[in-house]
Amino acid sequence: MDRTFGEILRRHRVGLDLTQQALAEKAQLSEQAIGALERGDRRFPQAVTMDLLVGALGLIGSEREEFVRAGSRKGKPRHRGTTPRQLPAGIEHFTGRSDQVRLIAGLVRDRATAGLVAITGMGGVGKTSLAVHVGHLLAEDFPDGQLYVDLQGHGAREPVAPLAALGLFLRALGVAGKDVPGSVTEAAARLRTELAGRRVLLLLDNAASSEQVTPLLPGTSGAAAIITSRRALLAVRHARQVHLDVLAEPDALTLLASSAPRVILEPDAAAEVVRRCGGLPLAVRLAGARLAARPAWPVSYLAERLADAERRLDELDQDECGVRACFALSIDVLAADDAAAYPLLAWPDVPDLSVTVAARVLDCGEEETERLLERLTVACLLEASAPGRYRLHDLLRVYGAELASAPTRSAALTRLLELYGTVAWSSYATVNPGSPMHALAPDPCPAPQFADDAAFTWLDGERHHLLAAVRQAVTDPGVDSAPIALLALGLFEFYRTQGLWWDWRDICETALRKPGDDLMRACLLLDLAVAKAGLAQRGDGDFPAALHHIEDSVALFEAHGDDALTGRALNNACYVYRLSGAYDEAIAYGERALTLANRDRARGLTLVNLAEIYALAGDRATQHRYLAEALAILEPMDDAHGIAYALVVLGLAHRADGHLEEAIASLRRSAEQWRRIADTPSEANTLIDLGETLLAAGQPESAREVLTSALALIPRYGDPVREKKARALLRRVTA
Structure with a gap:
């Protein structure tokens, strides 16, 4: 005998361990309705009620058919019209997701x-x-x-x-x-x-x-x-x-192998193919189809062809089904202004774009630019990678860049360099306002205004973009050499104070591929020498190359004839030779620099530089005389960088003389000045010197505090030599 609808309903409810109230809540019905159906007071529920109960009970297949049949007045499931099955065929090898x-x-x-x-x-x-x-x-x-x-x-x-x-x-x-x-x-x-x-x-x-x-x-x-x-x-x-985002690399590799199984024999090349496809399923499928149609091609050969950005989309083209055709459909429906802006946004080869950067690239106001970026994000042509930052998929960038004319894209890249240059020189002036280099600073363009060291924070957010923009610009014949060189030079204090020696070396070497006149070449060689010497001091550089660059730079400055710039070059030569251990040559360059410096900041810095070297050479009397003169020049100027430099050298001189309390006081003051100008590497180095001095003075707990602070700073820029020393000193504290 067939069960009634109420009996079947109760059986399923009890089987799920649901009360009538719980089922009512799950099905969005009243508890009274559930009770009436189970008692048989209502034998045939309405279609909507039936549908809600089927969903709440999770009925499928034969159980659903039995349930619906029992609740139907005619003893069979309700069925109106036809049953359409219109879904396209599924993908045979659906991957990931x-x-x-x-x-x-x-x-x-x-x-x-x-x-x-x-x-x-x-x-x-x-x-x-x-x-x-x-x-x-x-x-x-x-x-x-x-x-x-x-x-x-x-x-x-x-x-x-x-x-x-x-x-x-x-x-x-x-x-x-x-x-x-x-x-x-x-x-x-x-x-x-x-x-x-x-x-x-x-x-x-x-x-x-x-x-x-x-x-x-x-x-x-x-x-x-x-x-x-x-x-x-x-x-x-x-x-x-x-x-929906692109496929993760393992899923993209699986998708590639579904079309061309032999890719598993060349895992590195296969990984490179999917990376060049940006994980985009359409591109990965086309790459797989290309390999399947060319069985004689090694996977590495396709990877090499895809590595060339100018031909990458050609490799992934298949008439109306290719990547270009797919992207064109998205661009073609944009409003005219948005469609015109997109190629310019795609041209800079940078990881992403802030609103400020995009505004300069487009030569528009920031509010207008942000609205445009949001429209492109809604159209899935950009991705909001972080608040206020937008990113293009690699293949979309390649496609968009193809649409930009050479003059307009060169102009856009020039505006980007000018923006970075304006902020860089602003940060330079904050830390080193008296440098003779400011005579070379470019006219500022519209850019954010920063207080204190906030420009460093902004530049740090654009750190990887800076080098990428310069690398792209030196290959663009439409971009003049001046904004390239001036950007690299303006970053002097940013790179130095943040300890970004590798970035500094790379950007100077890149800019020297398109240096402009001899003065720009001299300035770039000087900065490159300082960067390479800093790296060599940390065990990852080449002192002979640094010395070669510094000599070429000094010769070019002397030929140029500007005493202030030549004096700066001689002082930096003194610094580079001192780092290399060539103290006699360092002193010779420093003394030559003093002959060109009046009683100004340049003279003060050169005196400190020389004082440090005279101590290394064993002439402590000259060291103290030079330090006293340097502080007499720098302290009235309230020059934080110069004062900090002089105080750390003075503190170490006091320690060498056995005057530990005076040494501790000088080193503490020096660390405060470095912190004032956000010179992280110099602050960390001074704290390590202070910790060592505190240990010598029998103050282990104070030493532990400052050494711990130094170790917290070092990861920001990386200095394995100084980190090793700080940890060794800490072990002495706990011994």
């Missing part, structure tokens, strides 16, 4: 939510593949059908009008063509009526806008919809936004 599959499937299944999911992402990222894959996985959850429409939001054809899409759906659900309403409002209402009480999944693919898809959405919780679009559909009410 397991987290997104679980998320989307869970959202679509959940009766407590609207069952609406909007999958967004750049062209070629696999939105449709994912949506179709999830649709096939959920086929049993939607036994009343799956509807599919390509809304043509991005393509050569006009987007599908909502009324046309509604007509397609209604006819698929069994509504006669003559009965399809002629207005969007009436047709949308009819669709909601047809979907009520039915478990139907709608896949709205390639949507152009929220306005296009809103009329196509179901009105009851039984039906669900998955939307895909290259634009963020923020106006679709109750839709959960799922942004």
Whole structure:
């Protein structure tokens, strides 16, 4: 004997260990309704009630059919019209996306939510593949059908009008063509009526806008919809936004191997291929197809071809299905101003763009630029990598850059260099306002204004961009040498005070590939010599190369004839030779520098430099005489850098003389001055000297404190030699 609907309902409820109240809450029904159905007071629930109970109980397959049949007046499941199965064929080797599959499937299944999911992402990222894959996985959850429409939001054809899409759906659900309403409002209402009480999944693919898809959405919780679009559909009410990113490298490799299994024999080359494809599924599939069609090609050969940015998209082109064609669909639908701006944003070969940087590249105001960047982000042509920062996918950058004309992109890159240069020289003036180099500083361009050492913080956020911009500029014939050299020179104090010796060396060497006149060459060689000497002191440099650069630089400055600049070069030569251990040569250069310096900052710094070397050479009397004169010059100027330098040398002189209290006082004052100008390496070095002096004075706890502070600073810039010394001193504290 067949069980009644109430008996079947109770059996499933008890099997899930649910009370009537718990089931009512889960199905969004009243507890009284559940009780009436189980008692048989109501034998045949309404279609919507039936649908809610099926979802709450998680019934599928034969259990669902039995349940629905028992609640039907005719003893068979309700069935209206036809059962459409319109989903495109799934991908045979669907790869990755397991987290997104679980998320989307869970959202679509959940009766407590609207069952609406909007999958967004750049062209070629696999939105449709994912949506179709999830649709096939959920086929049993939607036994009343799956509807599919390509809304043509991005393509050569006009987007599908909502009324046309509604007509397609209604006819698929069994509504006669003559009965399809002629207005969007009436047709949308009819669709909601047809979907009520039915478990139907709608896949709205390639949507152009929220306005296009809103009329196509179901009105009851039984039906669900998955939307895909290259634009963020923020106006679709109750839709959960799922942004799709590129594939992780392991998944991209699996995808590549599905087309060309031999890639597993060349793992390094295969990894390089997927990296050059930027993990974009479309590009990875095309690369795999290229290998499959050319069995004689080693994977490494394709990797080499993809390494050339100018031909990369050629390798990934396949007529209307290639990467270029895919990206063009996204660009072509932009407003004219946005489409014109995009190639300029794509041209700078930098990791990402801040609003300030993008504004200079476009030569626009920051508010206008931010609105444009947000529009491009909504269009999935940019990614908001962090608050106020935007990033292009590598292949989108290559494609966008192709669209820029040579004069406009060179001008954009020049404006970027000028922005960086303006901030760099501002930071230089904060730390070293009396340098004769300021005579070379370029006219400032529109740039942020900074207080104290905030310019260093801003430059640190752009650290990797600085070198990237210079490397790109030296290869661009449309970019003049002056902004390149002046940017590199303006970064002197930023790189020195932050201990960024490797960056400093690299940017000077790069700028020297396009140095301009002899004066610029002399300045760049001087900075390069100081950077290489700093690296050599830390065990990662070349003193002979540094000495060669410094000699060439001094010769060029002397030929130029500017005493202030020549004196600076001689003083830096003194410093470089001192680091190399050539004290006699260092003293000779320093004394020559003194002959060109009046009673000014340059003379004060040269005196300190020489004082340090005379001590190393064993002439302590000259050391003390030079230090006294240096402090008499520098302290009235309130020159933090010069005072800090003089005080650390004085402190070490006091320690050597056995005057430990005076040494401690001088070293503490020096550390405070270094901190004042955010010179992290010098502050850390001074703290290590202070810690060693405190140990000698029998103050181990104070030594522990300052040495710990020094070790906290060193990772900001890296100095294994000084770090090793600090740790050795700390071990003495605990011994």
